[in-house]
Amino acid sequence: MDSVGVTASAPDAGPGPAWQSKCPWGAPSTTSISCSLADVMSEQLAKELQLEEENAAFPEVVAVAEGPFITGENIDTSSDLMLAQMLQMEFDREYDAQLRREEKKINGDSKVSISFENYRKVHPYDSDSSEDEVDWQDTRHDPYRADKPTTTPRRGFIGKGKDITTKHDEVVCGRKNTARMENFAPEFQVGDGIGMDLKLSNQVFNALKQHAYSEERRSARLHEKKEHSTAEKAVDPKTRLLLYKMVNSGMLETITGCISTGKESVVFHAYGGNATEDKVIPPECAIKVFKTTLNEFKNRDKYIKDDYRFKDRFSKLNPRKIIRMWAEKEMHNLTRMQNAGIPCPQVVILKKHVLVMSFIGQDQVPAPKLKDVTLSSEDMKKAYYQILNMMQQLYRECNLVHADLSEYNMLWHDGKVWLIDVSQSVEPTHPHGLEFLFRDCRNVSQFFQKGGVAEALNERELFNAVSGLNITADNEVDFQAEIEALEKMNEDHVQNHGKKLSTFSSDGDPPIYDE
Ligand code: ADP
Ligand code: MN
Numbered sequence: 001m002d003s004v005g006v007t008a009s010a011p012d013a014g015p016g017p018a019w020q021s022k023c024p025w026g027a028p029s030t031t032s033i034s035c036s037l038a039d040v041m042s043e044q045l046a047k048e049l050q051l052e053e054e055n056a057a058f059p060e061v062v063a064v065a066e067g068p069f070i071t072g073e074n075i076d077t078s079s080d081l082m083l084a085q086m087l088q089m090e091f092d093r094e095y096d097a098q099l100r101r102e103e104k105k106i107n108g109d110s111k112v113s114i115s116f117e118n119y120r121k122v123h124p125y126d127s128d129s130s131e132d133e134v135d136w137q138d139t140r141h142d143p144y145r146a147d148k149p150t151t152t153p154r155r156g157f158i159g160k161g162k163d164i165t166t167k168h169d170e171v172v173c174g175r176k177n178t179a180r181m182e183n184f185a186p187e188f189q190v191g192d193g194i195g196m197d198l199k200l201s202n203q204v205f206n207a208l209k210q211h212a213y214s215e216e217r218r219s220a221r222l223h224e225k226k227e228h229s230t231a232e233k234a235v236d237p238k239t240r241l242l243l244y245k246m247v248n249s250g251m252l253e254t255i256t257g258c259i260s261t262g263k264e265s266v267v268f269h270a271y272g273g274n275a276t277e278d279k280v281i282p283p284e285c286a287i288k289v290f291k292t293t294l295n296e297f298k299n300r301d302k303y304i305k306d307d308y309r310f311k312d313r314f315s316k317l318n319p320r321k322i323i324r325m326w327a328e329k330e331m332h333n334l335t336r337m338q339n340a341g342i343p344c345p346q347v348v349i350l351k352k353h354v355l356v357m358s359f360i361g362q363d364q365v366p367a368p369k370l371k372d373v374t375l376s377s378e379d380m381k382k383a384y385y386q387i388l389n390m391m392q393q394l395y396r397e398c399n400l401v402h403a404d405l406s407e408y409n410m411l412w413h414d415g416k417v418w419l420i421d422v423s424q425s426v427e428p429t430h431p432h433g434l435e436f437l438f439r440d441c442r443n444v445s446q447f448f449q450k451g452g453v454a455e456a457l458n459e460r461e462l463f464n465a466v467s468g469l470n471i472t473a474d475n476e477v478d479f480q481a482e483i484e485a486l487e488k489m490n491e492d493h494v495q496n497h498g499k500k501l502s503t504f505s506s507d508g509d510p511p512i513y514d515e
Helices: 018-022 037-041 043-057 075-107 170-183 202-233 237-248 301-305 308-314 319-339 377-396 433-450 459-467 476-497
Strands: 252-261 265-272 284-290 347-351 354-358 410-413 416-419
Touching (some): 075 237, 237 252, 237 284, 237 354, 377 416, 377 433, 433 459, 433 476, 459 476
Antiparallel strands (some): 265 284, 284 354, 347 354
């Protein structure tokens, strides 16, 4: 065969311009290659060339450190496989969504509708997407389904003379087999055949039965695994994909491991990646993943339901979106605190139910909680005054009540106290805002009084000092009654005037407590 000259040369020879070295496909080679037509047509060669090109363009594969969500021996393969599976799942979902649109179009307003259920790709167990929450028509309760074929009586045959049929009759058996398919697990898609006069041979039936059983077991396994991962680690496939995206985009360098597994969230440590135009990524980050299981959050409805900032949206949302709102709330609250100069994590980014913030601690070691650290009496006193100050700032400058303030949500780092965990924080005019504040005050007072800080105010004094209110009751019961009365007054005001009082205190700015 004749040799065909294939020349790959740069438009302008000589040292390439600057863009060439930056080109993601690499700089065009200036040497010319000659090869035969056979070579040009060779798939092998094409593959090799492509590989060469890819290697040049992507010299480094972004590596993810062995994290809690990587299993298996070969990291790259397992994560690739997982990504592929996730992509497939997304694709299947899109396919189903299209199917649904077609189904809707065909059915229109007609009283008689047809279902495409059996053509769906996503197995019912795989579907957990909020976007795809649609009530699928349940074909298992199809009213048009044919009655069960008549069974053969005990004596083993029906009919008379030459019309006699035994239970071994091929046709009867076939029909029976078809009917028996109904006994397969309800999740098993048996197709549209049940309403028709279908005859399944024993061989086909047995094969199907076997498949149905193994499918049932697989589903159960899948389901169990999924439940497990969502409940235990909050990193379901969707969350993992979100985290991988953060690493792949270069925003995070590596996710090193889990710092904390709480009831409502899981917190990971990560090393920050490259800064973007508008964002500097801290060298170490904490990733708070809000759990997508809802049990725990049900108890916390009251924090968000009555928060007017979220009120309108709350009622319309499905549970998954409510979880996202928790994350959003934490972000907004942290930002307010940051603006007031309160030591707290700095928000890096929020993606759905995943909040990335700066890490309080160093070299992967999180700062200890106040409950776990032994402070000198001097530091203890310093911490107390700092917290008193922060509570006032939080109330007055951020217009917030922490609502879960205790030695569990305060970290000791760099010789000072840092506030964390503010997803449940509310504004003071929240219908229960003052009650939450009182509870915070009680936790703080008790902790420091037990910790030997003689100057520590009692909870009622602290409440007044933070809120600027002047509740005079000298016992807890009366004090709380007054708090509730104030809250009610505010609620009535909202009812009558359609808006809330901007603040509870009317007599000017209360004195700021300080050291
Ligand atoms: P939860 O609602 O589960 O209590 P938190 O926000 O309190 O969630 O986080 C749980 C734990 O994770 C904290 O007690 C703390 O030890 C750790 N943690 C959370 N955020 C950070 C952070 N930004 N830096 C360091 N550690 C953190
Ligand atoms: Mn906490």
